[in-house]
Amino acid sequence: MRRFMLLLVAAAAVAGLTRATADVAQAASCPWMNAAQPPSVRAGELLAAMSLANKISMVTGGVRFRGENPNIGSPAYTAAIPSLCVPALVMNDGSNGIGDEQKLTTAFPDTISLAATWEPQLAQQYGQALGGEAFAKGVNVLLAPGVDIARNPLGGRNFEYLGEDPFLTGQLAAAMVGGIQSRDVISTVKHFALDDQETNRNTDSSDASERTMQEIDLPAFDVAAHAGAGAVMCAYNRINSVYACESPYTLEQVLDDQFAFTGFTMSDWHATHSTAPSADTGLDLEMPAGEKYYGAALQAAVTKGQVSEATLNGMVYRILCSMFRVGLFDHVPSEGQQAAATTATNAESIATATQIAENGTVLLKNANAVLPLGSAPGKRIAVFGPAAGGFGAALASQGYGSGHVPVLWYQPGIVPPFQAIAARAARAGDTATYSEGYNLQEASTQAAGASVAVVFVNDVETEGADRPSLEAKMGTCSFVLPFLMPNSCIYFGPNQNTLVSAVAAANPHTIVVVQSGDPIAMPWLEQVQGVVENWYPGQVDGNSIAPILFGDVDPSGKLPITFPGRLSEDSLQSAAQYPGVIEAGDSVGPHSLYSEELLVGYKWYDGEGIPPLFPFGFGLSYTTFGYSGLSVTSSGDGAVATFTLANTGSRPGADTAQVYVGMPASTGEPPRQLKGFSKLSLNPGQSQTVSIPLSATSFAHWETSSRQWVVSGGSYQIYVGDSSRDLPLQASLELPSSELGAGVY
Ligand code: BGC
Numbered sequence: 100m101r102r103f104m105l106l107l108v109a110a111a112a113v114a115g116l117t118r119a120t121a122d123v124a125q126a127a128s129c130p131w132m133n134a135a136q137p138p139s140v141r142a143g144e145l146l147a148a149m150s151l152a153n154k155i156s157m158v159t160g161g162v163r164f165r166g167e168n169p170n171i172g173s174p175a176y177t178a179a180i181p182s183l184c185v186p187a188l189v190m191n192d193g194s195n196g197i198g199d200e201q202k203l204t205t206a207f208p209d210t211i212s213l214a215a216t217w218e219p220q221l222a223q224q225y226g227q228a229l230g231g232e233a234f235a236k237g238v239n240v241l242l243a244p245g246v247d248i249a250r251n252p253l254g255g256r257n258f259e260y261l262g263e264d265p266f267l268t269g270q271l272a273a274a275m276v277g278g279i280q281s282r283d284v285i286s287t288v289k290h291f292a293l294d295d296q297e298t299n300r301n302t303d304s305s306d307a308s309e310r311t312m313q314e315i316d317l318p319a320f321d322v323a324a325h326a327g328a329g330a331v332m333c334a335y336n337r338i339n340s341v342y343a344c345e346s347p348y349t350l351e352q353v354l355d356d357q358f359a360f361t362g363f364t365m366s367d368w369h370a371t372h373s374t375a376p377s378a379d380t381g382l383d384l385e386m387p388a389g390e391k392y393y394g395a396a397l398q399a400a401v402t403k404g405q406v407s408e409a410t411l412n413g414m415v416y417r418i419l420c421s422m423f424r425v426g427l428f429d430h431v432p433s434e435g436q437q438a439a440a441t442t443a444t445n446a447e448s449i450a451t452a453t454q455i456a457e458n459g460t461v462l463l464k465n466a467n468a469v470l471p472l473g474s475a476p477g478k479r480i481a482v483f484g485p486a487a488g489g490f491g492a493a494l495a496s497q498g499y500g501s502g503h504v505p506v507l508w509y510q511p512g513i514v515p516p517f518q519a520i521a522a523r524a525a526r527a528g529d530t531a532t533y534s535e536g537y538n539l540q541e542a543s544t545q546a547a548g549a550s551v552a553v554v555f556v557n558d559v560e561t562e563g564a565d566r567p568s569l570e571a572k573m574g575t576c577s578f579v580l581p582f583l584m585p586n587s588c589i590y591f592g593p594n595q596n597t598l599v600s601a602v603a604a605a606n607p608h609t610i611v612v613v614q615s616g617d618p619i620a621m622p623w624l625e626q627v628q629g630v631v632e633n634w635y636p637g638q639v640d641g642n643s644i645a646p647i648l649f650g651d652v653d654p655s656g657k658l659p660i661t662f663p664g665r666l667s668e669d670s671l672q673s674a675a676q677y678p679g680v681i682e683a684g685d686s687v688g689p690h691s692l693y694s695e696e697l698l699v700g701y702k703w704y705d706g707e708g709i710p711p712l713f714p715f716g717f718g719l720s721y722t723t724f725g726y727s728g729l730s731v732t733s734s735g736d737g738a739v740a741t742f743t744l745a746n747t748g749s750r751p752g753a754d755t756a757q758v759y760v761g762m763p764a765s766t767g768e769p770p771r772q773l774k775g776f777s778k779l780s781l782n783p784g785q786s787q788t789v790s791i792p793l794s795a796t797s798f799a800h801w802e803t804s805s806r807q808w809v810v811s812g813g814s815y816q817i818y819v820g821d822s823s824r825d826l827p828l829q830a831s832l833e834l835p836s837s838e839l840g841a842g843v844y
Contacts, residue, residue, distance in 0.1 A: 128184075129145075129183060129184035130144055131144040131145040131148075131184070131423075131428070132184050132428065132429075134428075134429050138420050138423035138424040139420060141419075141423045141428070142416050142419035142420040142422075142423055143416070145183060145185070145419055146412060146415055146416050146419060148183060149183065149415065151398065151401065151402075151408075151411075152398070153180055153183065153185075154411050154412070154414075154415045155389075155393070155394060155395075155397055155398045155401075155411075156177065156178050156180065157177060157180075157185075157384075157414075157415045157418055157419070158177075158383060158384050158385065158389075158393055158397065158411070158414050158415060158418070159177065159384070159385055159388075159389030159393040159394040159397070160175050160176070160177060160365075160384065160385055160386040160387045160388050160389055161175060161176045161177060161178055161387075161388060161389075170187075170189040170191075170236075170237045170238065170434055170435070170438055170439075171200070171435065171436070171438070171439040172191070172199060172200040172201040172202065172236065172439060173189050173190055173191040173199055173200075173201070173236075173237070173238055174190065174191065174192065174199045174200075174368075174387060174501070175190050175368075175386055175387035175388070176188055176189045176190060177384070184428065185428075186239065186422075186427055186428060186431045187239075187434075188239060188240050188285075188418075188422070188427075189237055189238050189239050189240065189432070189434070190238065190240040190241075190242055190287075190386070191233060191236070191238040191240070191241060191242065192241075192242045192243070192501040192502060193229050193233060193238075193241040193242060193243040194209070194210050194242075194243040194244055194245050194259045194502045195207050195208070195209045195210060195259065195497060195498070195502045195503070195504060195635075195637065196229070196232070196504035196637065197229070197232045197233050197236055197238065197241075197443060197504070198501070198502060198503055198504040198505065199501065200505070201236050201443075201504075201505075202439070202505075203236075203441065203442040203443055203444055204232050204236060204443045204444050204504060205228070205232060205443070205444040205445075205448040205449060205452055205504075205637070205638065206452075206496070206497060206504035206506040206513070206637040206638040207225065207228070207229070207448070207451070207452045207455065207504070207637045207638075208452060208455045208456040208459065208634060208635060208636045208637045208639070208643070209258045209259065209497055209498050209502065209616055209634060209635040209637065210243075210244060210245065210258070210259050210260060210261055210502075211257060211258045211259075211260065211261070211262065211459075211616050211617075211634050211635070211659065211660070212455055212456055212459035212460075212634035212635065212636065212637075212656075213225060213261070213271060213275075213455050213459060214260075214261040214262040214267060214268070214271060214459070214659035214660075215262075215458075215459035215460070215461055215632075215634060215656040215657060215658065215659050215718075216455060216458040216459040216655075216656060216778075217267065217656075217657050217659075217755040217776055217778050218458060218778055219270050219271055219273075219274040220274070221451075221454060221455060221458065222270075222271040222272075222274035222275045222278065223274040223275070223277055223278040224278060224451055224454075225275060225278060225451055225455060226274065226275040226276065226277060226278020226279040226280075226281070226286070227278040227279070227281055227282060228278075228447065228448045228451045228452075229241060229243065229275075229278070229279055229284075230278060230279040230280065230281060230282025230283075230284040230286075231282045231443075231448070232443035232444065232445075232448060233279070233282070233284045233443075234282050234283060234284055234430075234432045235432070235438070235441050235442075235443035236432075236438050236439075236441060236443050237432045237433050237434045237435075237437075237438030237439075237441075238284065238432065239283065239284050239285060239427050239431075239432055240284065240285045240287060240329075240330065241279050241284050241285065241286055241287060242287045242289060242332065242501075243275070243279070243286065243287065243289070244261070244271075244272045244275045244276070244286070244288060244289075244323070245259045245260045245261075245289050245290065245502075246260060246261060246268050246269070246272045246288055246289070246319040246320060246323060247260050247289075247290055247292070247293070247294045247295055247316075247334075248260070248262075248263055248264075248265060248268065248295065248315055248316055248319070248699060248700075249262055249263040249295075249617075249659075249660050249700065250263070250295040250296070250677075250693075250699055250700075251295065251296065251565075251672060251677050252566075252569060252617050252618045252660065252661075252662075252663055253565045253566040253567075253568070253569070253617070253677075254295060254296055254297070254565060254566075254617065255296075255297035255500075255560055255561050255562060255563065255564050255565045255566060256297060256498075256500065256502075256560075256561075256562050257560070257616055257617045257660065258498035258502070258560050258615075258616020258617065258634070258635055259498065259500075259502040259562070259616075261319070261659060262659025262660045262700075262715075263659065263660045263661065263699060263700030263701070263715065264659065264700060264701075264715065264773050265314070265315055265316075265318040265319050266318070266772070266773045266774060266775075267659055267773060267776070268318075268319040269318050269319040269321070269322030269323065270322070270776075272288065272319050272322065272323045272326075273322045273323050273325070273326035274326075276288065276323050276326045276327065276328045277326055277327070280327065280328075280329060280425050283425060283426035283427060283429075283430035284425070285329030285330050285362075285421060285422070285425045285427065286323075286328050286329060286330070287328070287329070287330040287331065287332050287365065288320055288323040288324070288328045288330070288331050288332070289331070289332035289334070289367070290332055290333070290334035290335070290343075290367055291320055291331050291332060291333045291334055291343060291349060291350075291354070291364075292312070292316050292317060292320060292333075292334060292338065292343060292349050293305035293307060293312065293316050293334070293336060293338050293343070293693075294334035294335060294336050294343070295316075295691075296336075296565055296677060296678060296679075296691065297561075297562065297563055297564050297565045298564075298565045298677075298678040298679075299678060299679065299688050299689055300335045300336060300563070301335045301336075301370075301688070302336075302337070302687050302688025302689070303336050303337065303678070303679050303688050303689055303690070303691055304336065304337035304338070304339065304340050304679070304685070304687075304688065304689070304690045304691070305336050305337070305338055305339075305691050305693060306339050306340070306690050306691065306692050306693060307338075307339070307693035307696075308693070308696060308803070309348075309801070309803045309806075310696070310697070310800070310801045310802075310803050311693050311696045311697060312338075312349075312353075313801035314697055314800065314801050315697060315699050317349075317353060320354075320358070321357075321358050324354070324358045324359075324360045324362070325358070327361075327362075327424075328360075328362055329362045329363070329421040329422075329424065329425045330362050330363050330364070330365055330421060331354060331360065331362060331363075331364050331365075332364070332365050332366070332367055333346075333349075333350065333364055333365070333366055333367065333370060333382060334367055334370065335367050335370045337687065337688070340685065340690075342370070342372045342373075343370065344364075344366045344367070344370050344371050344372065344377055344382045345371075345372060345373055345376045345377045345380045345382060346380065347380050350364065350380050350381040350382065351380060351381055354381070355381060356841075357841045357842050358842065359842060361417075361420065361421070361424070362417065362421045363383040363384060363414070363417040363418045363420075363421050364381060364382055364383045364384065364417075365382075365383065365384040365385075365386050366382055366384065366385050366386050367386070368386055368387050369387070369391075370386075371385045371386075371391065371392045371393070372392070373392055374392045374393065374396050374397055374400050374405070374406065375400055375405050375406050377392060377393075378393075378397065378400070378406045378410055378411070378414065379406065379410060383414040383415075383417050383418055384414070384418060385397075397411070449512075449638075449639060452637055452638065452639045453639045453642055453643055456633070456634075456636035456637065456639050456640075456642075456643030456644075457643045457646060457647065457652045458655055458656060458753075459634060459656040460631060460632065460633050460634070460636075460643060460644065460647050460654050460656045461631070461632040461654065461656035461657060461658055461717075461718040461719075462629075462630075462631055462647075462654035462656075462718060462719040462720065462721075463630040463631065463632055463662075463713055463717075463718070463719070464624065464627070464628070464629055464630040464719075465628070465629050465719050465721075466628040466629070467628055469551070469608050469610060469628035469629045470610060470629050470631070470647075470648060470650070470721070471647075471648065471649055471650025471721055472527075472529075472551060472648055472649050472650065474527065474650075476527055476528025476529060477528060477529065478524070478527075478529040478530075478550040478551060479529070479530050479531075479532070479548065479549045479550045479551075480520065480524055480529055480530070480531040480532070480549060480550065480551055480552075480553060481531075481532050481533075481534070481545045481546050481548070481549035481551070481552045481553070481602075481606070482516070482517045482520055482521075482531055482532065482533045482534075482552075482553050482554075482555070483533075483534055483535070483536040483542055483545075483546070483552065483553070483554045483555065483598060483602055484535065484536055484554050484555030484556060484557065484573075484593075484595065484598065484612075485535045485536070485555075485557070485573055485592045485593070486516065486555040486556070486557035486573065486614050487515060487516040487517040487520075487533060487553075487555040487641075488515055488517055488533065488535060489515045489518075491515075491535070491557075491573075491592075492513055492514075492515035492516060492640050492641070493506055493513050493515075494557075494559075494573075494574075494575045495555075495557040495559070495573065495614050495635075496513065496614065496635055496636055496637055496638065496640045497635045497637055498559075498560045498561060498562075498616045498635055499559070499560070499561035499562065499575070499576035499588070500561050500562020500563055500576070501562055502562065504637070504638075506637070506638050512638055513638045513640055514638065514639060514640050514641040514642045515640060515641050516555060516612070516640060516641035516644055516645070517531065517533040517641070518641055519640070519641025519642050519644065519645040520553070520641060520644075520645045520648065521533075522645070523645040523646070523648075523649050523651075527649065532545055532549070535592075535593065536554070536593045536595075536598040536602075537592075537593045539593075539597065539598065539601045542598060542601055542602055542605075543601050543602065543604070543605040544605075546601075546602040546605035546606040546609070547605040547606060549606055550608065551606070551608040551609075551610065552602045552603075552605075552606040552608065552609045552610070553609075553610045553611075553612060553648065554595075554598060554599050554602050554609065554610070554611050554612070554627075555611075555612050555614060556571050556595045556599065556611055556612070556613050556614070556615075556619070557571065557573045557592075557595070557613075557614045557615065558571040558572060558573075558613075558614070558615035558616070558617065558619050559572060559573060559574040559575060559576060559588050559590070560576075560588075560615070560616045560617060561576035561587075561588055563576075563587070564576070564587050564588060565678070566617065568620075569617075569618065569619055569620040569663060570596070570619070570620055571595055571596075571613070571615060571619040571620070572588075572590045572595075573590065573591065573592030573593075573595060574588050574589050574590035574591055574592065575588065575589060575591075576588040576589075596622055596623060599611055599623040599626070599627065600622075600623050600626055603623060603626040603627050604626070607628070608628055609626070609627040609628060609629070610627065610628065610629035610630070610631065610648070611623070611627050611629065611630045611631070612631045612633050612644055612648075613630065613631065613632045613633060614633050614634065614635060614636070615632070615634065615635070616634060616635050617660070618660060618661065618662040618663060618712075618713075619662075620663075621662075621712065624712070631644070631647065631648075631654065632656070632658070633647075650721060650750075653720055653721050653722065653750060653751065653752040653753065654718065654719065654720060654721065655718070655720060655752065655753035655754070655755070655778070656718050657716050657717060657718040657755045657757075657821070657822065658713055658714070658715055658716060658717050658718060658822075659715070660700065660715065661700050661701050661704060661711045661713070661714060661715045662711055662712040662713040662714075663711060663712060664709065664710055664711050664712045671703075672695070673694075675690075675691075675692045675694070676691060676692055676693070676694055676695060677691055678691065679691035679692070697767075697768060697769050698769055700715055701714060701715035701716070701771075701823045701824075702769035702770070702771075702772065705769060705770040705771055705823070706769050706770060710824075711824075714822050714823045714824035714825075715773075715822070715823040716755070716757050716773070716821065716822040716823040716824075717821075717822035717823070717824065717825070718755075718821075718822070720748075720752040720753070720754060721748070721750050721752060722746055722747075722748030722749065722750040722751065722752035722783065723746075723747045723748040724744060724745065724746060724747060724748075724752075724754040724781075724821060725744075725745045725747040725786075726742060726743070726744060726745075726756070726819060726820055726821075726827050726828050727742065727743045727745070727828070728741075728742050728743045728828075729741070729742040729817070729819050729828035729829070729830045730742070730830065731793075731817045731830040731831075731832050733832070734792065735795075736794075736795040736837075736839075737792060737793050737794045737795045737797060737798075738792075738793045738797070738798075738817075738832055739790050739791065739792050739793065740758050740775065740790070740791045740793060740817050740819060740830070741788060741789070741790045741791075742756070742788075742789055742819050742828055743786050743787070743788055743789070744756055744779055744781070744786065744787055744789050745781070745784075745785070745786030745787075746781035746782060746783055746784065746785050746786070748783060749783050750783060751780065751781070751782045751783065752780070752781065753778055753779060753780040753781070754778070754779060754781070754821050755776055755777070755778040755779075755821060756776060756777050756778075756779065756789055756791065756819060756820075756821060757773060757775075757776045757819070757820060757821060757822070757823070757826075758773070758774055758775035758776065758791050758793065758817060758818070758819050759771035759772060759773055759774065759817075759818040759819075759823065759826060760772055760774045760793065760797050760798060760815060760816070760817060760818075761815065761816035761817075761818065762798065762800065762811070762813075762815060763811055763813035763814060763815070765811055765813065766800050766811050767800075768800055771816075771818055771823065771826070773823070774793050774794075774797035775791035775792065775793055775797070776791070777789055777791055793817075795808075795810065795837075795839055796808055796839060798810045798815055798832075798834055799839050805838070806841055807838055807839060807840050807841045808838075808839040808840065808841070809836070809837070809838050809839065810834055810835075810836055810837045810838075810839065811836055812834060812835045812836035813833070813834065814831050814832070814833055815831060815832045815833075815834055816829060816830075816831050817829065817830045817831065817832060
C-alpha cells in the first residue's frame with residue numbers, strides 16, 4: 100500500500116505538482132525513505148547522515164506565521180532539510196478546529212462539548228476530521244488535545260480540555276489521538292503538566308504531592324501516551340518549583356521511565372528556560388523560535404561539551420522516530436499558497452461537528468416537561484440574548500486564545516441560534532421573534548405575548564486569563580484587538596441575569612440556553628422551567644440547539660464538570676490553593692498549593708458532603724431510564740460490572756451508564772471515582788444487558804513510598820447509575836492486596 104502511495108507521489112513529481120516531488124526525486128539518495136523498514140531503523144539511518152547543523156535545526160522551532168514559514172496561517176514550524184528528504188514540521192493549534200490564522204477550516208465545538216458526549220468513538224471520529232483538515236492545510240503536527248484537569252471552575256482554558264475527571268479525559272484523549280494520527284498528522288498532548296490556571300501561568304508553581312499528580316493530573320497523559328501520541332507539549336508553569344520544560348520528575352521519571360513514551364517533547368511557546376538543563380532533562384524541541392536556548396546556543400553548548408552529542412542525538416532520534424511512525428515522511432502535505440487556498444472544511448466535518456454539539460448538549464432542568472416544544476402548530480417563540488443573533492453568535496460560540504478558530508472573518512457558515520430556531524419554527528407552523536434584550540421593558544412585553552421564551556446566556560472565556568467569577572458575562576477576548584488587550588476580555592451586552600429574571604417574570608415557560616465552557620452561577624434557576632447547557636458549539640451553533648429544543652434530537656450529554664452550588668463557591672479554594680501566594684525566597688512567582696489533593700471536582704463535593712448545583716455526570720433526557728440487576732465478578736486481574744439498562748419512557752433516547760469505585764477507607768481515596776462508562780441508545784421499552792470492564796488499576800491507588808500502583812486488600816464498592824450523585828445500583832467486591840508496578844495506569 101505504501102509502495103503504491105510512493106508511486107502516486109512519484110507520478111505527481113513528474114507533473115511537478117507538489118513539495119513531495121522534490122523529496123521523492125531525492126529518495127534514491129535517502130535510503131531511509133524505504134517505508135518497508137521499521138521507523139526505528141529509518142530514524143537511525145537518517146540520524147547517522149545528519150551534520151551537527153542538521154540536528155540543531157531539527158530541535159529548534161522557526162519563526163511564526165509568515166516569513167520563512169512554509170505554511171501560511173500556522174504559528175510555527177521546524178525547517179525542512181530537502182537534501183536529506185526531511186519534511187518540515189508544520190504546527191498548528193487544533194483543539195477546537197484548525198485555527199490560528201488558517202482560513203476555510205471547520206470551527207468545531209470546543210473540546211468540553213466533546214467531553215460532555217462521553218463518546219470515545221465520536222472522539223476518534225473527531226480526531227480523524229481534525230487530522231484530515233490539518234493535512235489539507237499543510238499541517239502535519241496538530242497541537243491537540245489538551246488534557247489538563249479542570250481543577251477550578253474559573254479556569255480560563257477549561258473549555259479546551261475534557262473536564263475534571265482523569266478517567267473520562269484519558270479515554271476521550273486517547274481516542275482523539277488515534278483519530279488525528281490516522282491522517283498522517285502527529286498529535287501533541289498538552290500541557291504537561293499541572294497547567295491548571297491562567298493567572299500567573301508563566302511563573303506560577305503548581306505544588307502537588309506525588310500521589311496527587313499520579314492520580315489526578317498525569318493519568319490522562321499516560322493513557323494518551325500509550326495510545327501512541329507522537330508528541331507531548333510541556334507547560335508554562337512550574338511544578339513543585341521547577342519549570343515544567345526542565346522538570347526531571349515529570350519529563351524523566353514519569354514520561355520516559357514510567358510511561359515509556361516513544362514520541363518527542365516540545366515546549367509550549369516560549370516555555371523553555373535553559374539550554375543544558377532542558378536538553379539533559381528531555382526537552383527535545385524548543386518552540387516557537389530557537390533564538391534563545393536552543394539553535395545557536397545549543398550548538399555552542401554541544402561544541403563546548405556542555406551538552407553531549409549523545410544527548411542531542413537522542414533528542415533528534417525521538418523526533419525522527421515519531422515522524423516516521425506517524426507517516427510524515429511518506430505523506431507530505433502541500434504548502435504555501437496551495438495549502439492556504441485549500442478548502443479543508445467539508446460536509447463530513449460539519450456533520451461530525453453537529454453530532455458533537457448535539458450529543459454534548461446537557462439538559463439540566465425540564466420542569467413540567469417544558470421541553471421539547473410541543474408539536475401543535477401556532478406557538479409564538481420569543482428568543483432573547485445577543486448570543487442568539489448574527490454578530491453575537493460569532494462572538495459567543497467559541498472560547499478564545501490559541502484554541503479559537505477565526506469564524507468571524509474567515510470561516511464559512513456560522514448558523515446563529517435565532518436563524519436556526521426561526522427556520523425550524525416555520526417548518527412546525529410556529530413563529531419566532533428575536534430581541535437582543537438590552538431594553539428590559541421591551542423584552543418583558545415580547546415575552547408576555549409569547550407561548551414560550553428562550554433566553555441565550557453566554558459566558559466569554561479565554562486562554563491567558565481566568566474568569567473573574569462564576570457569573571456569566573458576555574463579551575469578547577484578545578483575538579479582536581490582540582495588541583491592545585492581550586490575554587484579556589472586555590464585557591458588554593445586557594446584564595444577562597437581569598434579562599432572564601425579567602423574561603421569566605413575564606412568561607412562566609422560560610427556557611435558558613447557556614453557552615459557556617465552564618459552569619456558571621444560575622441565580623434565576625428557580626424562576627425558569629428549562630435550562631440547557633449547549634457549551635461552545637462552534638460554527639454549527641443554532642443547528643445544534645434548534646433540534647434539541649424541538650425534540651428532533653434527544654439531549655444525551657452528561658456534565659464532565661461539576662456545577663458549584665452557590666455563587667460563593669467560586670472561592671471554594673483558599674488563596675493558597677488558587678491563585679497561589681508568594682513564598683519567601685522565591686522571586687520567580689507564586690505557588691498554588693494542591694492541598695485538596697485527590698478531592699478535585701465531584702470528589703471534593705462527595706468528600707465534603709456538599710451538594711453541588713448539578714453533579715458531575717448529570718444530564719436529563721426527554722425519556723427516562725432504569726437500572727437493575729448489578730453483578731460484579733472478577734475477570735483477569737480486574738473485574739466486570741454487569742447490569743441491565745432500560746428505557747422506561749416513551750421516546751427513544753441515549754443514556755450514559757457510569758461505574759464508580761469506592762475503595763476501602765484505609766486507602767484514603769475519595770468516596771467514589773469514575774472507572775468505567777458506556778453510552779447506549781435505546782427505544783422506548785427496550786432494555787439491554789451492559790458489561791463494563793474494570794481494569795486492575797480501577798482498584799489501585801498510588802503508593803509514593805514504593806512508587807507504584809497498589810491494591811489494598813479489602814472490600815471495594817461498585818456503584819452504577821447515570822450521574823455521580825444518582826447511583827441506584829451497588830455491589831461489593833473483595834480483593835486481595837497486590838502490587839501492580841508503575842507503568843500500568
Ligand atoms: C498555548 C499553546 C499553543 C501555543 C501555540 C501557547 O500560548 O499555551 O496551547 O499550542 O501557544 O499557539
